[in-house]
Each structure stands twice: as C-alpha cells, then as structure tokens.
Amino acid sequence: MVTLLRKLFIKNYQDVDNSLIRGKHGKLAAIFGIITNLLLVLLKFGIALYGASKNNWxxxxxxxxxxxxxxGDLASNLVTLIGFKMSLKPADKDHPFGHQRIEYISGLIVSVFVVTAGIELLVTSIKGII
Known part of the structure; x- marks a missing residue:
C-alpha cells in the first residue's frame, strides 16, 4: 500500500537522495497519519457515545x-507535517544552507509529547496503586 501511495502522489518517488523527494515522502506519511487518526478518533468517540447512551460504561x-x-497521535502528525513543510523552504539570506534542521526540531517536539504522555501515565498508575 505504501508503494502504491508513493507512486500515486510522488513524482520520481525512488529518488530518495533528493531532499525535496524525501520531504514529499514525509508530508505524505504525515497526511496519511492525520487522515487515519482523525477517522479513528471520530469512530471511537462515536462508538463510545453510543455505548454510554446504552448505560454501559x-x-x-x-x-x-x-x-x-x-x-495525541493526530497532534504529532500535525507537528510532523508542519515541520516537513517548513523544512522544504529554499535557502535564503538568513538560512544559506536551507531549513532542513526544522525536521529535527519537529521530531524533538513529537518526542516531548511522547515522553510527557509516558510520565503522565506513570504518575497516574503509581497514584492508582497507592
């Protein structure tokens, strides 16, 4: 399925040495994640509301x-998409080597999301045990 999506949406998809093509791969993955997670959120939330209406909690x-x-995954995908879009901006006077390092910053932001969620779950679990 991944290869089919790459063929459909990315011209010269096999040229991964090209930073523009790599950026398009990242954008495609982020958009696919956004759509998938949005559908899952809506579906699960809808089923949860339906179950709650039947007094089964x-x-x-x-x-x-x-x-x-x-x-939360949807938010991470949005950060990734924004990071890839910003990293594809061409070099300018203030950034003579381009904006590719923004990918690292967006990765750091997603990592902070994941670590924060993990710490929050750990604290909640410990409080539940005590």
Missing part, C-alpha cells in the same frame, strides 16, 4: 481513552 471508557490517544 466499561467499553465506552476504554474507547474514549483510546480516542484520546489517537488525538
């Missing part, structure tokens, strides 16, 4: 938690 709470997790 066990499954809806789990689905609601999973929908929130997908919402």
């Amino acid at each position: 066990i499954i809806p709470l789990a689905l609601l938690g999973d929908a929130i997790n997908n919402l």
